[in-house]
Amino acid sequence: MDSQDNKKLVIEATLENLSKVNDFVEEFLKEKECSPKVRMQLEVVVEEIFTNIANYAYGDDAGNVTIEGCLEDDAAKFRLKFMDHGVPYNPLKQPDPDITAGANERPVGGLGIFLVKNNVDDISYQHEDGQNILTIVKVI
């Protein structure tokens, strides 16, 4: 792993910052000829994780998210880590939605983390030193 590929962004957890987070991720991908499909899947993943933190981690208070990214295995994999000091929350414990249900039977919401899980190759959650740490790995 090339340490030059490590980058970090510390940013306030607000929806308005979503485009800055997308730009941060794009910096890793622009050097690499990854397919539009992979790019779109990562955009979905980043949006879901970041907006979840922005909407819920700090309640009505302000707080930061630290995002660390790095390319691994000769840029074959992209590892992205989201850290916040908000309410402890393990999104991986959320049950999957019933994706066979019709519109009238469906609850509104609950699809975000499902989309994350289905668009990454690996995902893990830890709670350490008062921080939520969600790490995803995507083959790019």
Added chain:
Amino acid sequence: MEIKKELTGNKLKISLEGRLDAVSAGDLDKVIQNDLNGIDELTFDFAALDFVASAGLRVLLVAQKRMNKQGTMKIFHVNEDVMDVLEMTGFSNFLDIVD
């Protein structure tokens, strides 16, 4: 995201351009909340829609639930990226998607 609305009698066509993300989903939600009274035929044109994630799906589901009570809802010109998300979440099973 840009939202264009065309109202013809009881028919409303909504064309979306750009990204239906967590930031712009609120704008579409306002249209769904405010402009569907008396509408019995709702169509979406997704030809220029590049991106959708769960915040956008939430609004589409609210629209579909509403239109199930009062008429029909169809979605035209869904691109491949958007279709992937609709299929992955099973939304393609209940949305009326037209080529």
